Amino acid sequence: MSAIEFFVGLLVFWALVLLFRSYLAKKGFTVYPLLLMWRKETRTSWFPRVANSRTFKIFEVLAIVLAIVSMFGGIYLIMTALTSILTPSKPSAVKLEPIIPGVTVNIDQAPYILLSIGISVVLHELMHAISSTSNKIPVRSGGFILLFFFPGAFVEPEESQFKESPLSSKLKVISAGIAINLVLAGIFLPLAIYLPPILSQGILIEGTVPNTVAYNSSIHPGYVIESVNGIKVTTPTQLKNVLDSTTQYHLKLLTPNGVVNLNLTSPSHFLGVYITYYLPSYVSPFVTFFVWMFIVNFSLALLNGAPLIITDGGKIFTEILKKIHINENISMAIQGLLVLLLIIAISFSFIPQ
Structure with a gap:
């Protein structure tokens, strides 16, 4: 399939979605241009046996540490990319380029990318849900989204109880998603690095x-x-x-x-x-999947961990500043600045060096 065929197929799909918008609404879908969302009231507790286990309690504590590491890693990533733009005489290996099948990567990589994103996002949100249960915060709803052709998922803890929870509980719930992406990146990195030379x-x-x-x-x-x-x-x-x-x-x-x-x-x-x-034809798809699972999870961990508006890292940053009595507007201003710097870094990635 060519990139043109891929995008034409997507446009046809979205035209049909908009055409049957009323029917989809009756089935629980919310339809916007290039955004399809399905939300459902869900069970208040998720996997309580896992959530209340000693192993998961330890994971939650480590998750906060991993989330903070990801936050600094995300900031470093953005600043390093900007440095390479501002000092072209000293080029950096870091380049923030969005993953767009048919544009920035070959169209034949699309199935692996979308599968990796789907699995990674679902596990990310599942960790939020289990951590909410672990910290006695009911989960109000959950669902799935499709943004153009990128799949996603979400869970929504009971907002009032989340706000009233101790800072440690808030940080655990927020950090759990970031942490699982970083853990998955660590699992798939050696598979992506060491399998190809062995099997080549x-x-x-x-x-x-x-x-x-x-x-x-x-x-x-x-x-x-x-x-x-x-x-x-x-x-x-x-x-x-x-x-x-x-x-x-x-x-x-x-x-x-x-x-x-x-x-x-x-x-x-x-x-x-x-x-x-x-690589042998029967091995290549698995190795390609492993590579994309590392890329997607590592990217999610760093960018979602960075203190940007609407990211988990932004929520962690805000909660910590509130604890030390720093106005939330200051947090939003800092996050807004980092979002602007991120947009600049991504924009310059399309300019030939």
Whole structure:
């Protein structure tokens, strides 16, 4: 599916949603342009056995620590991205670019991205609900949302009882969602890093640099380097070591038309190819999913942990400042400034460096 087909399909879907708006309203849906919401009164307690367990109580305490770490991490992320904009002579590896299938990432990544977001957001909200039960705060309602094509979920604790709760209870409920995203990022990071080199069966060429040895030898994206000078290569490090050892290369390539052998010469030890791991077809979807689960959860943890208006980090920031008798308007002003800086950082990500 091309990006154009994907977005045309989305527009058709939203046209149908708006057309059947009245019918959907009877089923409990609220429809806005490009926003579909389903809310339902829900049970007041969620998984009480888990919520009241010693393990979860310990998790809640650690969650506050992880949320504070995420808050500072989110601020650092925003400021580092801004620094790279303000000092272009010292480029930074940090670039805040939104994940938009068909625009900033290939459209074929959309299923993995949407699945990762869906799972991560549901678990995030589930932790809020369980923590509410743990802290004797009833859950009033919950539901799901669809913003354009991004799935989401939410739970709503009883507001009056939440406000009357001790600061520690408020922080636990708010922090639980951030913490589970950071935990999931920690779980999927080693899977995303260590599985590809273990399972790789070659070096997949994703693109070539114009006017380089590979480009001039008609090496195309999709080709797989199986060996160089008779040495099997399955990781970028192995390929680099072989290239650095000589300037004469005999490449064995797997192409759509079969195996091709090429003899190349590169005095600079540079082929001019963009590469990644070549994984078996039955493994690649799982590894791709693991990678996106890390990216989505780490991004959610840092950005939702940052003290921005409407984020969990913003709520934590406000509650802490209220405890030390700092006016809530000051908290909102600081958060508003950080939102502005975030928008600037994201906007500049679309400008070629």
